[in-house]
Amino acid sequence: MHPLKQLMNPASLAFWGASNNPMKMGTIQLTNVLETGYHGEVFPIHPTESTVLGLPAYKSIMDVGRPVDLAQLTLPTDVVPGVLEECGRAGIRSAIVISGGFKEAEGAEGKRLEREILEIAHGYGIRFLGPNCVGVFNSLCNLNSTTIPRPPGGGKIALASQSGAYTAMINPFLRSEGIKICQTLSVGNEADIDLTDCLDYLREEPEVRAVGLYVETVRRPLEFIEAARRIVREKPVIAVYVGGTEAGSRSALSHTGALSGPDAVYEGLFRQAGVIRADDIDEMLDFLRALAAQPLPPGRRMAVITNSGGPGTSLAYHVEKEGMIVPPFSEGLCERLDAITGRFAFVRNPIDLTFEVDLSIFKRLLEIVFESGEVDGAFIYGIFGWADFMTNLEKRFPGIEQMRESWESAYEGFLEELAAVPRAHGKPLFVTSFIDAGGSSLRTLIEGDVPVFPSASRAARAMRALLDYRLIHEREGQ
């Protein structure tokens, strides 16, 4: 069993650094552990308090009197070695060291302390995350040991990061975008467990369908490439690398003691490893939600279906700019589309339905287009959701609210059916829309695993990532 399996799925957790003072980082973390509904047992360790957050507190791990799977240490730097030693004596074999002040700090003392805790861990067979990290999240056992309330759970995306911010502070952003997360691992200074270990662990996690990495350095390049090539046979890996400029490199060194390298070196490393590079965290999340949700396109021919000319043109442009094509449809396919729409002479690919159209038509058009064999994937720009059109109308037309509700519910039915089409045909569908971004219509699509992007360029780049991964997957021979 991979050592991270126990660390990420502990039956019990001993916690150092939480008290009854809500302004302490450890207290905020343990509060989140409890409020997230962690499935296991929790043992707060505190030198003076008899209870912490309503739980019985123990003076020492030795007083707990039964085996404990995981220790989290949110403690001043200088007491970490002693507590880790105690953990070892108590039989704990997994730890998360939140504390900073180790290798990333200036001067020799931090580096010495980091070597010391690594030696202690080796002596007892303890594997640990950190130091200088923010904790973990695992939706499978509701473990959230960070300071931030959990991200939306139930997803197929895992994040492993040399930045804590990008695994926890990011949660409000994930909520607002509707991006569901399965597991997050903040690796900090990587004294012991590093991103390479995370790749090996996440490969074996069946719920995880796509992995995102935030990288300031790769500490074991050869092992990283090997681990990456193993995992990308089964699931895609997307990485953000920001160490490759003078200031980026200087910043990374002080952040996690990372020795970064030139951008081109990492570009080559990722390419060799079969890892797809994203420009920044937002693009990484675009790629991940697309890869985790949609089938891979068998080729690069794309359909564009729109009910608004500008977004349709934008999609056509960006899809081609990203190396795909938007082929004109054959005469036969056009005739079948005309039979559905009852209209003629509207352009075929993009299909522009213009303003007034029965919105259920999207699903029927998409099915015919996919069945034709003339495309490998599709984009829809849709004016989805009635809410905005109705806002002012409802003030003038009493009763329209009821109509709206019945339309919206019918419309959500159409969208559920639409969302089922890609998987039935083994071809991906992305949606772009400005309308009703946080509204129920788009939520229906997102729940149905159809990614919704606000712009054509973001949707096109995400489709390109699917194509890139298909090539990687073929190359790695699975």
Add this chain to the structure above:
Amino acid sequence: MHPLKQLMNPASLAFWGASNNPMKMGTIQLTNVLETGYHGEVFPIHPTESTVLGLPAYKSIMDVGRPVDLAQLTLPTDVVPGVLEECGRAGIRSAIVISGGFKEAEGAEGKRLEREILEIAHGYGIRFLGPNCVGVFNSLCNLNSTTIPRPPGGGKIALASQSGAYTAMINPFLRSEGIKICQTLSVGNEADIDLTDCLDYLREEPEVRAVGLYVETVRRPLEFIEAARRIVREKPVIAVYVGGTEAGSRSALSHTGALSGPDAVYEGLFRQAGVIRADDIDEMLDFLRALAAQPLPPGRRMAVITNSGGPGTSLAYHVEKEGMIVPPFSEGLCERLDAITGRFAFVRNPIDLTFEVDLSIFKRLLEIVFESGEVDGAFIYGIFGWADFMTNLEKRFPGIEQMRESWESAYEGFLEELAAVPRAHGKPLFVTSFIDAGGSSLRTLIEGDVPVFPSASRAARAMRALLDYRLIHEREGQ
């Protein structure tokens, strides 16, 4: 006076195509005119109804019996010429023709009808937007003649677009992002008024500080370049062009009858015109909100201030990737910063304040950094807003809610002071943050004209646009 001045600021509006049927496009538009609180008089014209939306309706514009400034025609294609003729006879000199089915339609009839309405307009001296457009918005007189509720008003950004979607359907997105808009013009097929006219008009609008264009074609390239060079002496112009691929070109032709050209030709045209090109609508809005709000950087040296290592490293990387530099601070400046923070040996540029820090420090650090003369602009990544940290704590610690409220209000005071620093020093500040994206803290910054971006790359590209505009401004000799 520029003809768009009257069209966009009419004292009165005659409206064709609205009825008491809420499912008609014209009814939705007129409802928005009324609900947006349009400052002028409104005269619905309808063949059979005696009132429309509670207003007295007129069988013909001739029955109104007084001068009218603007006509909006949301009518079937074939009746448009006759109604436009009536408008001319009634002395109306500005019109918006919403109706489609003209040049953009396949076949000869639409093209003939478009020539016909243009001849009628010329005969009477009518200037008009469209056909095949969605209406206009002007926050100065609360005129919103589109189908979509108004965008956030009071802004300094104007949009002129060959796509209606990108001036109206986009409003929910603008609301969710907190992007305030002053005026929007949907130009449709540009039979008469085109984007070049819009540039000349918007140059003279003092409230407008930045102009965005969505472009599928430039119909009068030489005049466009001249108009653009005139306006960019006073305010920046950002353009999105999507006609430059095979399918983009095909789509544009059917959308607004636009004859687009190769990407490189337009790239050169924009460069010559002093127009900054954005990749897509979302990037255009990033550039616009930055340019409309912040002073231009005198040079390319940037400070990065962060309380989280990963985002700080990401900012340092992306700022340098976009051609700016993040210079290490001098010894003297470091000493002044140390005196403020009471800490030593934290890295200087990026300045990483790490987790636990008095948040009012941002303002004092920024002032010292700006005063030093060592940088020309700044980026802050901030964990702004307490909301997310407190969500779970409040369940466990009764009373903390009150503390949170008093902190939040103090914190908003700090942010108001922070937002005033850039203008006082004539150097730009951008913020990136994932925390509390829709929350009150970030709203305080946005209200204070500090743009907030979710990612480092977006913030860096927007700063690059400010530098690009500074160069254009210098080149055009003002």
